[in-house]
Amino acid sequence: MKPLSNVRILMISMMLALSGISINLQAQDAEHRAHEEEAHGGHNAHDEHETQSASVDAETLKALGGEIRIAGPGTVRQTVSLPGEVRLNKETVAQVSPRYPAQVVDVSARIGDSVDAGDTLAVGESSQTLQRFPLKSLIRGTVIDRSATLGEQIQPTDAAFVVADLSTLWVDIALYPRQIGHVQKGQPVRITTAFGPDPVNARIDYLDPVVSEQVRTGLARIFLDNASGEWKPGMFIEAEVTLSESQGDVVVPLTAVIEYEVRQVVFVREEESWHPRPVTLGAKDRDQVIIQSGLEAGEQYVAKGGFTLKAELLKRGFESGHNH
Template sequence: MKASPHLSPLFRLAALAVLAAALAGCGDKPAAPAEAADAAAQEEPGHADDDGHADADGGPEQTTIPAERAKAAGIVSAVAGAGTIVDEHEVQGLLTPIDGRTAQVTARFPGPIRALLANVGDRVRAGQPLASIDSNLSLTTYGVSAPISGVVLSRQARVGGIAAEGQPLFEIGDLSQLWVDLHIFGADTQHITAGVPVTVTRMADGASQTTRLERVLPGTATASQSTVARATVDNSDGLWRPGAAVRARIVVASAPAAIVVPLTALQTMDGRDVVFVRKGDTYQARPVTLGARDARQVAVSAGLQAGEEVVVEQSYTVKADIGKAGAGHEH
């Protein structure tokens, strides 16, 4: 039987529907939302791995060091804050008794010495008897007393000896204060003036005392061709000894800075100056811009905020740990 020509459009529509369904079944399945998020995270530049070390795209360089391991390694942190950058000069000098605070004890009349009542190093008070001498003139015995309080620096007589008139028997010094004569060379003499602070350090044990320069002497020391700057140190404990060599730092100028860190905090990574900021057990390399510095510390003008905790000892150990983390990341 011949098909009706009015049914052919319906057949054509049905065929088109079947074809569309077939094409949809053969296409790619859409990615699930979670899978799409994972893929995006893997492609995101600068993504840090689990050990905290940045990848090659440039995130922060950091490492994790547990507190016990940090303590064992000697890693010490301190809070960054304001400070003062000083222009200072390192010099050396000698301790000497102050002129006018030493006295000679002499015999008034000639005659044999019957007794000497003090030895070198003894502390004596003004008026204390030091010797007795038989006078050849009066044929009596007279006593010799200390004219000042102080320490016996020398004794130039012996019992049984004959003392001449005016002969020195003892030298006594008041050493409760001492001069420190500092030797300054070359161009430094143009910058160092009276009144500036100076910190004097004993070479024997490293003890220090801060005082001020009293004067710069007008002459030049013949032997060393140096200029002598003089200060006074307190010696009430008797541990500063005349004739001993000392070191000193003379502060010529100073300037305040909003943030300073010790020079021991600085390291260089990839050609940049960095410090290591500590947050808990995490140590992050922080690039910084530096300002003026002195012998112990440097001003930080950018890259660090006051109150942040910075590694100030064993910073190179933290740098090495970050380097090891980076090497492991590359492999």
């Protein structure tokens, strides 16, 4: 191999030197850009996020099951669901008994009959004087029990008939130990039953001051208007008790809040597009949430169907080579 000439050695040295300078300058330039991006939040992520938008039109969004609303005030309720049972109102129940021992010689009322106060339900014959006397209803209501039968001997301690006014009933709600201190008289309650009447909105009318020694539960009671006769004693119910209420200038359904790029966002209309607006959440219940910042009253937003818009943004990001 021939030795390299001094000129060629000099040229190679100069090329290596220039290459080194070029690499160094590129590294310095990259480092400089990195510092600038870091100072602006890393590749201007915030600005990029703010400029993202989905262009699905309102009619298409609605056709896909979406819902659009105008942001406005509302109320968020903290609630608890408790079991309960419909019972007779013991204050409107009357027992019909003879004043002295007697034999039943006639019966004119049956279980289920509606009677007025003063109606004769049966006729008894005194065992001592053999005089006959009527057994009359003391109140207006429905005969819910009858023990008197024709020819039977009855005593003053016997309830020959039980008549109840079913136009008002009691709804007794069981309070577990952790709820006893939170449920208060006057709190709103929504009563529902799996099979029966439509839900009813009421309020707590009574709190038992004594806790059951057997099961260690408290008792809350509602005086239920049953003029329609749809509610029946013995029905099991679920009582949704409102423990507290929070007012908000902007309240949206939970379906409006979507997780996007590790943020909670609401899609807000800006001109002809939907923008994923980061929001700060406040108090919420099982249906709604208060928006503390990020959405203003009067703005149009997607209340339901935001996942459709999110899918469009993600698709666009993958197609452009950006994986957020």
